[in-house]
Amino acid sequence: xxxxxxxxxxxxxxxxxxxxxxxxxxxxxxxxxxxxxxxxxxxxxxxxxxxxxxxxxxxxxxxxxxxxxxxxxxxxxxxxxxxxxxxxxxxxxxxxxxxxxxxxxxxxxxxxxxxxxxxxxxxxxxxxxxxxxxxxxxxxxxxxxxxxxxxxxxxxxxxxxxxxxxxxxxxxxxxxxxxxxxxxxxxxxxxxxxxxxxxxxxxxxxxxxxxxxxxxxxxxxxxxxxxxxxxxxxxxxxxxxxxxxxxxxxxxxxxxxxxxxxxxxxxxxxxxxxxxxxxxxxxxxxxxxxxxxxxxxxxxxxxxxxxxxxxxxxxxxxxxxxxxxxxxxxxxxxxxxxxxxxxxxxxx
Numbered sequence: 615x616x617x618x619x620x621x622x623x624x625x626x627x628x629x630x631x632x633x634x635x636x637x638x639x640x641x642x643x644x645x646x647x648x649x650x651x652x653x654x655x656x657x658x659x660x661x662x663x664x665x666x667x668x669x670x671x672x673x674x675x676x677x678x679x680x681x682x683x684x685x686x687x688x689x690x691x692x693x694x695x696x697x698x699x700x701x702x703x704x705x706x707x708x709x710x711x712x713x714x715x716x717x718x719x720x721x722x723x724x725x726x727x728x729x730x731x732x733x734x735x736x737x738x739x740x741x742x743x744x745x746x747x748x749x750x751x752x753x754x755x756x757x758x759x760x761x762x763x764x765x766x767x768x769x770x771x772x773x774x775x776x777x778x779x780x781x782x783x784x785x786x787x788x789x790x791x792x793x794x795x796x797x798x799x800x801x802x803x804x805x806x807x808x809x810x811x812x813x814x815x816x817x818x819x820x821x822x823x824x825x826x827x828x829x830x831x832x833x834x835x836x837x838x839x840x841x842x843x844x845x846x847x848x849x850x851x852x853x854x855x856x857x858x859x860x861x862x863x864x865x866x867x868x869x870x871x872x873x874x875x876x877x878x879x880x881x882x883x884x885x886x887x888x889x890x891x892x893x894x895x896x897x898x899x900x901x902x903x904x905x906x907x908x909x910x911x912x913x914x915x916x917x918x919x920x921x922x923x924x925x926x927x928x929x930x931x932x933x934x935x936x937x938x939x940x941x942x943x944x945x946x947x948x949x950x951x952x953x954x955x956x957x958x959x960x961x962x
Contacts, residue, residue, distance in 0.1 A: 646903045649713070650684030657690050658705055658717040660698025662807050666830050668692060669926050670747050670888055671718045677917045681907035686714075697722040697781030699733045702891075706736035711893045713900035716744055718890050722781050724883040724943055728951035729958060730781055738940050742892040742901050745908045746936045749929045750887035751851040752787060753831065753861070755844045756822030757815050765847045765862065768797045775824040776811030777803035784811060786958040787850055788824030790880060793957040795867035799824050825850060827887075828858070829927035852881050876953045879946060886931075886939045905933050 657675050661667035668690070675688040693701040698720035709715040726734050756762045762773055777785035780803065788799035802820055805811040812835070814820050822844075831838060838844045849855065850864045865881075868874050892904060911917050912930035921928050 646899050647683035649900065650682055650686040650903075653684065653686040653714055655679065655682075655686045655688045655713075656709075656715050657688060658693050658701050658709065658715060659690055660693055660695075660701030660717065660719045660723070662694045663692050664809060665807050666827060666926075667718060667720060667888065669924060670928075673917075673921055673924060673926055674718070674747065674890070674911070676920060677911050677914065678907055681910040681914075682903055696730070696733055697726070697779055699723065699726055699730060699781070702726075703733075703735040705891060705893050706741065709893050711895040713892070713896045713904060716890060716892045716904065718747070718888060720782065721750070721883040721887045721889065722783065722786065724886065724889070724939065725879065725951075725954060726781070727943070728946075728955045729786075739944055740894045742894060742896050743933045743936050743940065744890040744892055744905055745912070745933050746886045746931045747888035747890060747912075747928060748829070749931075750884045751828045751849055751855055752783060752825045752884065753828050753846050753850065753858070754788075754791070754822065754824055754848040755826060755831070755846045757818070758843050758845055759818075760821045762821065762847065763845060765795075765797065765867070768799065768847065769795070770798070772798045772800050774800045774802060774821045776805050776814050776820045777801040777824075778805050778807055778811060779803070780960040783825040784808060784823065785960065786825075787880075789960065790877075790954075790957045791824070791848075791850075791864060794870075794873045794877060795864065822847075828855060833925035833927055850881070851884065852878075872950070872953060875950050876957055879942070879950060879954055880958075882939050882942050886936045889936055908932070 657671050659667050659671035671690045675690050679686050679688045693704060701717055702719055702723045705715060705717040722729070724738065727738070754765065756773065761771065762768055775788055779785060785801050785803060788797070788801055791797045792799055801824065805814060808826065811820065811823060815822060846858060846861050848864055849858055849861050854861070854863060865874065865877055868877050890908065892901060909932050
């Protein structure tokens with residue numbers, strides 16, 4: 615009887631301990647659900663309506679709320695300008711820090727402390743990183759009626775490409791290629807978005823694009839490839855894509871060791887091409903709920919089916935992966951950062 619009594623005493627103690635541990639967890643979960651019930655979350659997207667970033671933000675807005683306790687309504691607010699610097703500054707400094715605002719930024723924000731330090735009003739390391747919707751391989755391509763058949767041709771003769779802003783990849787990539795591998799791109803800036811620049815290429819106003827997402831080429835302009843309306847000259851990525859085995863990598867032409875480090879840094883931000891971020895100081899329980907919701911969303915069949923129906927290519931990853939990229943930028947020596955800035959400086 616004594617042993618039986620002792621066993622029951624132990625079991626009751628264990629149960630009490632489990633209840634003690636579980637109670638705060640349940641309480642936190644209830645608090646998050648109570649907070650988000652009836653709330654509206656805003657996704658601030660640092661790009662114009664109608665483009666790839668906007669499409670992905672709206673895709674996310676249709677599904678993220680399903681996985682957050684309390685199921686808030688999620689809406690999109692476009693805040694273009696300065697390659698998402700306006701949006702990043704807003705999310706960091708102005709947006710509510712209560713978990714009701716997140717942002718989808720252009721990847722150039724990651725290197726902006728080097729490339730546009732006077733415009734930066736945030737510390738990358740202090741943002742709450744949620745995850746990444748896609749990595750990106752950019753390509754250099756030209757309209758098929760132009761004389762450019764290989765990237766070597768662009769090293770011999772000026773090629774006119776369209777630009778959508780001095781800090782956006784349509785302009786920074788061709789400037790960097792000019793600086794590091796000796797191409798002769800001439801950038802016609804001022805196009806409101808990639809769609810406008812592509813239409814200009816069709817009209818013959820420009821000869822090609824110095825940086826265009828390969829996923830967007832395939833999904834938004836499949837006839838370009840099917841009907842051989844364009845030639846793909848170069849991949850701006852860390853490794854070749856399976857469907858472009860004969861198209862060289864930009865890194866193949868970079869010989870100087872310091873320049874290779876600059877190229878590696880530039881390419882790192884393309885591995886986190888669609889970063890999703892929350893302001894600093896969001897309560898930890900709500901931040902955990904947002905990250906968990908994001909991780910559930912990016913593997914959800916309904917979400918993936920919606921993306922496929924909209925022809926939105928995804929290569930998502932959780933917060934831990936993008937934080938590795940943030941660490942790389944945080945630990946980059948100033949001299950490499952300056953070389954990157956010089957390589958893509960529009961004044962040079």
